[in-house]
Amino acid sequence: xxxxxxxxxxxxxxxxxxxxxxxxxxxxxxxxxxxxxxxxxxxxxxxxxxxxxxxxxxxxxxxxxxxxxxxxxxxxxxxxxxxxxxxxxxxxxxxxxxxxxxxxxxxxxxxxxxxxxxxxxxxxxxxxxxxxxxxxxxxxxxxxxxxxxxxxxxxxxxxxxxxxxxxxxxxxxxxxxxxxxxxxxxxxxxxxxxxxxxxxxxxxxxxxxxxxxxxxxxxxxxxxxxxxxxxxxxxxxxxx
Ligand code: F6R
Numbered sequence: 001x002x003x004x005x006x007x008x009x010x011x012x013x014x015x016x017x018x019x020x021x022x023x024x025x026x027x028x029x030x031x032x033x034x035x036x037x038x039x040x041x042x043x044x045x046x047x048x049x050x051x052x053x054x055x056x057x058x059x060x061x062x063x064x065x066x067x068x069x070x071x072x073x074x075x076x077x078x079x080x081x082x083x084x085x086x087x088x089x090x091x092x093x094x095x096x097x098x099x100x101x102x103x104x105x106x107x108x109x110x111x112x113x114x115x116x117x118x119x120x121x122x123x124x125x126x127x128x129x130x131x132x133x134x135x136x137x138x139x140x141x142x143x144x145x146x147x148x149x150x151x152x153x154x155x156x157x158x159x160x161x162x163x164x165x166x167x168x169x170x171x172x173x174x175x176x177x178x179x180x181x182x183x184x185x186x187x188x189x190x191x192x193x194x195x196x197x198x199x200x201x202x203x204x205x206x207x208x209x210x211x212x213x214x215x216x217x218x219x220x221x222x223x224x225x226x227x228x229x230x231x232x233x234x235x236x237x238x239x240x
Pocket of ligand 1: 034036039040066131132134138139140
């Protein structure tokens with residue numbers, strides 16, 4: 001794992017946008033694995049600015065998101081589809097038919113998981129996967145478990161994950177308890193992975209992921225086995 005140390009969130013976002021931009025400059029039709037949450041928002045803003053300034057052309061890429069809550073539709077303001085539209089795609093007028101996110105309202109959820117894996121395969125796999133990390137070491141919604149789950153699956157969200165995400169909801173009880181998430185297989189098959197980490201609350205998880213045992217109880221630790229991972233972490237996240 002290659003580590004890039006940066007001062008703060010702003011620098012992390014700047015560096016991440018520059019690296020992702022390099023990938024897109026080399027391959028205009030890159031398949032980008034994308035994350036939601038607070039971590040990538042600054043990167044998305046910078047990428048959209050670069051596109052709008054004519055310095056980068058994002059119109060040929062495909063977005064494939066990691067996860068979506070179950071029970072919430074794509075037009076619900078707390079859904080991850082809505083999040084992506086608001087924080088990235090609408091900022092540069094992206095054709096959202098090129099943006100893929102699991103459907104949390106699918107009537108047959110196991111079938112939706114299979115559809116999502118087949119879609120990623122049909123797109124030729126992921127060129128660059130952007131990841132954040134949970135305080136408990138989750139990536140996507142691959143939560144601490146006894147095994148690493150390979151395929152897209154239904155995830156039972158940890159109490160810690162629900163507590164961390166409660167900030168987006170009016171009442172903590174409203175945070176969904178289940179989500180659909182890309183599995184470890186598609187993430188690890190990505191040609192390149194960019195793990196973004198900011199803030200002291202992620203420091204222990206980051207240290208364990210980078211230097212601890214490879215253990216499904218700390219899902220991000222599997223990234224040690226990937227040949228092309230770049231971690232961009234700020235001072236607060238590197239304090240352990
Ligand atoms: C989101 C996702 C999650 C987040 C993680 C960190 O699509 O897959 O793994 O990356 O929960 O969230 P933030 O960035 O809000 O701290």
